[in-house]
Structure formats: C-alpha cells, structure tokens
Amino acid sequence: MATNGLSLHIGLNSVDPNHYAGWSGDLVACEADALDMQAIATRAGHSTTKLLTHDATRDAVRAEINKAAAALTAGDLFFLSYSGHGGQLPDKNDDEPDLNDETWCLYDGQIVDDELYLLYTHFKPGVRILVVSDSCHSGSVIRDMERIARAAGIDVLTNRSTDVGEKLRFRTMRPDLALRVYRENQDEYDAYLEKLPKEKDTAEALKARVRLLSGCQDTQLSLDGAFNGLFTGTLLRVWKEGAFAGDYDRFHRAIAERMPPTQTPNHMVIGPADPAFDAAKPFQI
Numbered sequence: 464m465a466t467n468g469l470s471l472h473i474g475l476n477s478v479d480p481n482h483y484a485g486w487s488g489d490l491v492a493c494e495a496d497a498l499d500m501q502a503i504a505t506r507a508g509h510s511t512t513k514l515l516t517h518d519a520t521r522d523a524v525r526a527e528i529n530k531a532a533a534a535l536t537a538g539d540l541f542f543l544s545y546s547g548h549g550g551q552l553p554d555k556n557d558d559e560p561d562l563n564d565e566t567w568c569l570y571d572g573q574i575v576d577d578e579l580y581l582l583y584t585h586f587k588p589g590v591r592i593l594v595v596s597d598s599c600h601s602g603s604v605i606r607d608m609e610r611i612a613r614a615a616g617i618d619v620l621t622n623r624s625t626d627v628g629e630k631l632r633f634r635t636m637r638p639d640l641a642l643r644v645y646r647e648n649q650d651e652y653d654a655y656l657e658k659l660p661k662e663k664d665t666a667e668a669l670k671a672r673v674r675l676l677s678g679c680q681d682t683q684l685s686l687d688g689a690f691n692g693l694f695t696g697t698l699l700r701v702w703k704e705g706a707f708a709g710d711y712d713r714f715h716r717a718i719a720e721r722m723p724p725t726q727t728p729n730h731m732v733i734g735p736a737d738p739a740f741d742a743a744k745p746f747q748i
Contacts, residue, residue, distance in 0.1 A: 468509035468748035469531045470542035472497040473519050479571050484643040488548050490687045496546035496597055496695040504542050507746045520571045528582045537589025540748050549599035550636045577659045588670035591740045597678040597692040599635035599685050632687040672737040677729045697721050714745045
C-alpha cells in the first residue's frame, strides 16, 4: 500500500499584543522559513498546509495536527515545522524539574510542550512524525538570556542588535515578559495546563515515532535573520534542494558543522523504534 505524507508549516513574524501584554514579538524571517519548509515538503510529495502569523492560532494548529492524526496510518509521515518565538509557562502537572514548561508562541496564545506531546499520542501505531523547530525552547535558555545576549551584542530589553545596521534578534521571550503574559492570562492558561497529564503517564500512549530537529541546545538561543533564521538558512544550504544524500543523523551533523558554536542544532527521537525511519533520507515519505 502506498504511503502518504501530510505537512503543516507554521511561521509567525509577530504575535497578538492583546494577548502578549502589549508585546508584538516582531521577527523578520519566520514566514519565509515556513514557506521554504513547505517547498521542501511539496517536492517530497506531501500534501501541505501553512499557517502564517495571524492564521497560526492555538485552535488552528491543534485542529491541523488532529486532522493529520486521523488521516495517517502506519508508514505515513507527518512533517511539522515551526518558526517563531519560544516561551515559558509554569509547570502545572509536576513533570518539569525546573518547574517550567516550554512553549511555542502562537498568534493568540502559547502551546506548551506537554500539549504537543499529547497531540502526538493521537497518531496511529507506525506513523512517523518529523518536527523541525527554529525557535528557543528551554527554561535554561531563558534564565541565561541576558548573558548570551550580551555576548551576541543584542540588547536583552529590545531584542535587537546593538550594532547599527544589524537586524539580529533572538526567537525567545524575555523572562519578565513571560511572567506578565502568564499573569494577565492566568485563568485561561491554568484551565488547560492543570488538565494535561504528565509525560510519563502518557509514554505508553505514544505509538508514533517522533523525531525533532531544533535550532539550538537548551543552553543556547536561536537567531532570526534577514532572509531565514540561522538554523533554517543553514538547513537549506545543506539540503541543496534535495541534493543532500544521507540519513537524519548525517543531515543533523552536516548542519551543526556549519553553525557557530553559540548555536548548535539538536536532534532527538522518542516513541517506538523505527529503523527504516532512522535510515531514511530527510523529509521523504
């Protein structure tokens, strides 16, 4: 039976200030990242969907992931890409050692890593999920943001380069802003955060193989750029419009070799073993 590929590409150059305590989180290249990831998916034969800035709401993202979960069966591939800010919310289900959950900053609110994990459990056994995320995720990143920003020449308050003419920005919320966003929307966030199961309690429910390629390590920050995010732009150069030959490990190493020591991409997998997925050419159904 032929296998199928569905993909969802999310890119936000800003967020709704009405939800984010007056902050619009302006970035430059996230929509371009999403469109470039969609182009890769299209060439690989995926049926693609994109959600850009205003359309990238919590409900829309959840609906598209659940739609893919309902449609795909063993051997099929769901390719999910995200480009935008990473954020932080308090851990309400006691499964984070640092007491914080990491988030993607969608247009009208954040979606937490636990919630994404729960959505992945909706996929049928044998489905393959590839997540490419060009954002900052970790609580340890946010705690070290001021030190890392100074080293990169970026003003931590404005999230802009201190060098005239530069347009470097980090894809993460400042810790004071993360707290303010939570406090101003606490009832809304707590209503679903407190209902999320612990990851260890849903581990057996995960029947799909989930692979993550992300823009940086926990102690680093991901940079935006003029045309693409640093990670996405490097990924595209390595991919060479499909000329790259190798599996996911080789792909990750080739990207990392071209990145500065301040931003090292991460590669991890969870879920049941799938040697064929591990050995496959990236993005291929």
